[in-house]
Amino acid sequence: MITYLKELISNSPTKLISYADYINIALYHPELGYYMKDKEKIGIRGDFITSSSISSIYGRMFAKWFLRLTENENIPSAVCEIGGGNGRFARAFLEEWSASASKPLTYVIVETSPFHRKLQRNLLNPESEVVQLGSIEEFSNLSFEGMVFSNELFDALPVHVIENEKGKLVEIMIGLENMKLVEVKVPLTNPDILSFIKESGIELWENQRMEVPVNIEDMVNAISKGLKKGIVVTVDYGYTNEEWQLPSRRKGSLRGYFKHQMEENVLLNPGEMDITSHIHFDWLIDRGEKYGLNLVEKIRQDEFLLKAGILKELDAHYDPNPFSEISKRNRAIRSLIMPSGMSSSFHVVLQQKGLYLSEGDYFIE
Numbered sequence: 001m002i003t004y005l006k007e008l009i010s011n012s013p014t015k016l017i018s019y020a021d022y023i024n025i026a027l028y029h030p031e032l033g034y035y036m037k038d039k040e041k042i043g044i045r046g047d048f049i050t051s052s053s054i055s056s057i058y059g060r061m062f063a064k065w066f067l068r069l070t071e072n073e074n075i076p077s078a079v080c081e082i083g084g085g086n087g088r089f090a091r092a093f094l095e096e097w098s099a100s101a102s103k104p105l106t107y108v109i110v111e112t113s114p115f116h117r118k119l120q121r122n123l124l125n126p127e128s129e130v131v132q133l134g135s136i137e138e139f140s141n142l143s144f145e146g147m148v149f150s151n152e153l154f155d156a157l158p159v160h161v162i163e164n165e166k167g168k169l170v171e172i173m174i175g176l177e178n179m180k181l182v183e184v185k186v187p188l189t190n191p192d193i194l195s196f197i198k199e200s201g202i203e204l205w206e207n208q209r210m211e212v213p214v215n216i217e218d219m220v221n222a223i224s225k226g227l228k229k230g231i232v233v234t235v236d237y238g239y240t241n242e243e244w245q246l247p248s249r250r251k252g253s254l255r256g257y258f259k260h261q262m263e264e265n266v267l268l269n270p271g272e273m274d275i276t277s278h279i280h281f282d283w284l285i286d287r288g289e290k291y292g293l294n295l296v297e298k299i300r301q302d303e304f305l306l307k308a309g310i311l312k313e314l315d316a317h318y319d320p321n322p323f324s325e326i327s328k329r330n331r332a333i334r335s336l337i338m339p340s341g342m343s344s345s346f347h348v349v350l351q352q353k354g355l356y357l358s359e360g361d362y363f364i365e
Contacts, residue, residue, distance in 0.1 A: 001025075001032045001271035002181075009176050016173040016184055019254075020214070023158040026270040028112065034271050035156075038115045055332030057313060059092025062233075065308040065363075066147055067101050072364050073357060075230060077105050078146030080139060082223070083153040084109035087120035094128050106146065107131070110139050140225040148227055151235040154279045157219065159211035160193055161254060164204035169197070172209070174267070181267040200283060202241050209252035210244060211277040217287045224291035229354030232293055235301060237345045238279035253278035284349065293351040297359045301346035302337045307363045310337060 005025065009017055027034045070077045084090055090109060097105050108131045111117050117132050124130050133139055161172040165185065171193065175184040188194065192214045204210055223232060239249065256263035258273035266275050285295050299307075314333045350362060 001029070004029070004032060005174075005181065005270060006176060006179060009174065009181075014173075016175045016186070018171065018173055018190075019161040019211075020158040022174045022270070023266075023275050026266075027156065027158070027275055029271070032271045034274060035113045036115065037271070055329060055336075056088070056092035056095070057310070057329055057332050058336065059089040060096035061305055061308050061310050061313070062089075062149070063093040063096035064100060067097065068364050069147075069231075069362065070103075073355070073361060075147070075355070076145040077101070077103055078108075078144065078230075079105065080108040080110065080144055080146065080148045080226075082110045082136065082139070082148065082150040083156070084111045084120055085116055087116075087123040089151060090120065090130065091123055091125075094124065094130075098128075108133060108139070108144070110134075110136055136219060136222045136226075140222040142226045143228045144226050145229045147230055148223055148232045149235075150233070152237075152276075154213070154216060154219065154234065154236050154284065155238070155276045156274075157213060157215045159213050159215075159254070159277050160190065161209060161211055161252065162188055162193060162197075162204070163209045164206055167206070169204070181270075183267075196283070199286070200241055200280070202244055205245070205247060205250060208250045209254075210249070211252055211254055213277075213280055213283065216280070216284055217290075220284065220287040220293065221291050224288075224293050224353065227293075227353050230352070231296075231355065232288070232349075232351040232353070234284065234349040234351070235346055236279050236349075238281045238284075238347070241280070241282045244280070281347065281349065285351075288351050292353050294353065296350040296352055296357065296362060298347055298349050300344060301348055302339075302344055304348040305336055 005017075005022070008025070009015060025033065028036060030036055066079070067077075069075050079093065081090055081093075087109070090107060094105070094107060107128065109117075109120060110133045111120065112135060114134075117134070120130070120132065163170050163172060163185065169188040170185040171188045171190060173184045173186055175182055193212050196212050196214060202210070239253075243249070254266055254275070254277045256266040256268070256273045256275050258269065263273060266273075281298060285298065288295065310333055314330055
């Protein structure tokens with residue numbers, strides 16, 4: 001990967017590449033990219049955890065919530081999960097649906113990584129007949145009706161990096177110095193970034209950095225193209241425009257994760273670690289409205305799970321044995337709803353297309 005990047009930079013007319021290009025290569029190169037390699041990434045033996053990797057209760061709660069929606073509203077029983085990872089969310093969702101629902105479910109997974117598609121096939125019951133797609137472009141050509149779900153999808157998209165230096169915006173590029181990857185500041189001229197800054201209205205502090213997610217628009221547009229009617233459920237961590245401008249955000253949010261350790265310098269070991277940044281919620285919502293995905297609600301994940309009835313799962317099961325499956329399940333539930341747990345960092349964005357449901361319609365007892 002290092003050799004590939006050095007050749008790419010050396011052959012570039014400016015001897016520079018953007019952070020977006022660097023992240024795209026480091027994560028998604030067909031052979032060398034982090035997500036594309038035959039390597040475990042999620043869970044204890046990987047580099048990071050997700051809510052669905054903690055316990056099956058996460059996927060099961062979304063299944064119960066969606067089942068109630070299909071029973072009470074005009075929403076088809078079909079799910080498209082974008083970025084299905086190792087398939088644990090899909091398995092939990094399908095198992096709960098099989099146990100609780102009397103009607104069939106169509107389940108589609110969009111996953112670019114061949115390794116993850118293989119993990120999904122090995123994990124999921126062949127009788128579930130899950131449809132696997134290799135790209136978001138394949139989904140955009142469908143006429144899908146139902147729920148489009150993603151968990152930590154947008155935070156893994158490539159981003160540009162900008163900084164306010166002496167009152168002027170510069171873009172942080174990647175170059176070479178003594179054949180090592182280094183950051184290089186250049187005047188900001190990228191029209192997509194300038195358009196984002198103008199439309200978002202964000203003003204950076206002196207020496208503040210920020211990631212600019214120009215690829216969000218393409219992803220949102222593709223989702224809207226493929227979704228004829230239904231809901232979009234996006235789970236991720238990020239900030240509003242107001243939160244981005246707080247002094248505590250001066251260094252931006254770009255990070256790497258390797259063996260569950262955070263690495264601030266994402267130029268180290270490209271292709272060997274996850275790279276992530278907090279998403280711009282206001283931009284995600286604004287682009288959704290532009291392409292016909294109307295906002296219903298943005299809610300913290302722990303609050304969503306409480307509204308969806310996760311406490312009933314906790315109350316219904318008790319076992320004094322701390323090592324039993326029931327006790328493990330209860331601990332997982334608590335970790336998803338306690339203020340100190342990971343759910344407090346995540347938000348659920350609900351959008352709809354071709355529906356006219358209010359916020360209250362989405363949480364039915």
